[in-house]
Amino acid sequence: MSSQADRALQPGGRAGNASGLDRWLLRAMMAALPGAGYEVVLWDGTSVGDRTGLRVHILDRAALRQLVRNPSLYFGDLYSAGRIAIEGDLVTFLERTYAALEAGRAANDSVCWRLWAGPAPQSSSLAAAYDNIHRHYDLGNDFYAAWLDREAMQYTCAYFAEPGMTLEAAQRAKMDHVCRKLRLRPGQRVFEAGCGWGGFALHMAREYGVQVRAWNISHEQIRHAADRARSEGLDGRVTYVEDDYRNIRGECDAFVSVGMLEHVGPENYGVLGEVIDRCLAPQGLGLIHSIGRNRPEPMNGWIERRIFPGAQPPSLGQMMAIFEPRAFSVLDVENLRLHYAETLRHWADRYLAVIDEVRASRGAEFARAWHLYLAGSTAAFTTGTMQLFQVLFARGRNNDLPATRGHLYP
């Protein structure tokens, strides 16, 4: 059991004995999660579910009521607050929950699913209690540097081209995989939309001899990126621009965006397509790498509100709103879902190695919230709840294409 759970599970329930209504709510919730494969224990020891060694402790009555009302939003809040604790492996618990939610939703015959299928309640006053869960990109570069790869600070899916690769090697392999898909050649002009801490732009300039212009709206990330370009002597070949992707202008031979589309929102895909159409040379290639879905679906409420405001991973069909209106030709789509699960396992391991420092500097709720976010994202990719699409495209009349994809597998 984790130390948070230890502390939370002090003897002496905080809410008196569970009532008949409490027990009814608990049973109703578990009926909506068929085959969940774990036990749920209330503050007074009341329990339902399978005794598999994996246990969820709900530590007060209000927590139970909130959880039943909207589990996808409140589970995260309650777990972060220490009002729910998991005894056993967090990722396994989340994987089983994702699977049970899918089975329950498909069966759709419980009272809870009638409740859960309605519109999500608006962000409540609980939000006020989580001021310490800052917006994603205001958290400071050091926070991310502590658990991302040490070379290029890639906060996107790595590519484990060979089994047993380190995170650093797999991030390099991801960058090379994208560069090979784009067939980068020395002297080409590359535009990168959403460049994070700039590591990929540097990689392209250093390893492929291209000229890169890279856009990002995060001031902290741009500053970090520009400092690094100078210190590596690559500032003549890489320019970082603090501006929105909608303002990208000029001509490029390759247009690449790794991990930005999730933040763009489907309502802006047409504009993104316009931007690319305005910039891409006739024989140019483009690649968009994004978290995705098997069908259009809203983001998990908790992650969308507390961790990644506004994030919306698209289905492949939704992504086509970038390409089809401009008649771009999709050449290659690769789904790297299991590579993202592996990437997240690396990140979570590194995060847990520094969680005590995170707790000391940012508080226990923040530390738990980010552990949950990394574990939950791992589970979302292992269970197929989330996808990772790389979409390579060209203008419709571009015939300067490799005969096969064999060059990606040297």
Added chain:
Amino acid sequence: MSSQADRALQPGGRAGNASGLDRWLLRAMMAALPGAGYEVVLWDGTSVGDRTGLRVHILDRAALRQLVRNPSLYFGDLYSAGRIAIEGDLVTFLERTYAALEAGRAANDSVCWRLWAGPAPQSSSLAAAYDNIHRHYDLGNDFYAAWLDREAMQYTCAYFAEPGMTLEAAQRAKMDHVCRKLRLRPGQRVFEAGCGWGGFALHMAREYGVQVRAWNISHEQIRHAADRARSEGLDGRVTYVEDDYRNIRGECDAFVSVGMLEHVGPENYGVLGEVIDRCLAPQGLGLIHSIGRNRPEPMNGWIERRIFPGAQPPSLGQMMAIFEPRAFSVLDVENLRLHYAETLRHWADRYLAVIDEVRASRGAEFARAWHLYLAGSTAAFTTGTMQLFQVLFARGRNNDLPATRGHLYP
């Protein structure tokens, strides 16, 4: 100049001198095709356009009027009837026309484009004159056997894995490429929807040791396929079923369809998804190989009416209507457009080698129509007007997936 054009270009125009209106129509049509890069010559020698050595001869007044009214429908009819003749390479003429049509449509500032953008006129009485252009699959197996590959009679895009492959080798490579994507293993159960003359089913059973059930509604094709299975001693491992894809039942480890989707129609994609969902085992893989488009667009009117009734190649976004409602996970999309252009060049070469026999047995119109169809399809793929998508998919929770696509490139 081809022998048809020779005959058609006998001295002595059939329609008297071109009138002022004729010349105005001709100039208006060419203004709608900017940069067409050829000369158009009327029956009396009146000509407009670029003197590039490539010439279109319009041999009577009614032909000009029909062509201006609806070129995408009537060009094919008029060419087949010998009322339009091409002096120079037919594929080059068609490629330039596709490009000029696209440029003209984009500019959209000519009187012709206002006419052409309207609803297509209904099939006219001309249709009666083309009874000899039979529906696609009633033409007899011998007709196709004369110009398809000699081993497996694949009437779908080949895969030129290595430069200079023969058509036979490239069709084998296509079948192996699909089998590798599906990761076929001995003893697995494969369902094939739309099996043509059965060559792919035989290949899977023979080379991969799988059990195949293959569906097709064409009686002639099914009979040919079953005969071949018996003569190869594979009838214990391959069963051909004369029935519609909607009636496919049972469980399979792989669901594959090569070149059927074009005939299914987007309105039935949901049903096709249901069929696959009903049949595919939890760890199964599926692949759909289809001609496609960069955006939703109707088929060329002439091909749809005279050659391939009801054909409708989908955009990738349209194809998602098969997968997204059932939450299938798209793993890999490959666009093999230029492989189809190469396949068609092989078919057209073989077709031209037997065109005299085709003309003798089926008449000059039929012979010209099929030449035009093969040349026009080549041009559609070289100009990016048409795509060829292979879409590999699995159930959302299937994690039995290869780490990379390297196994496709041994």
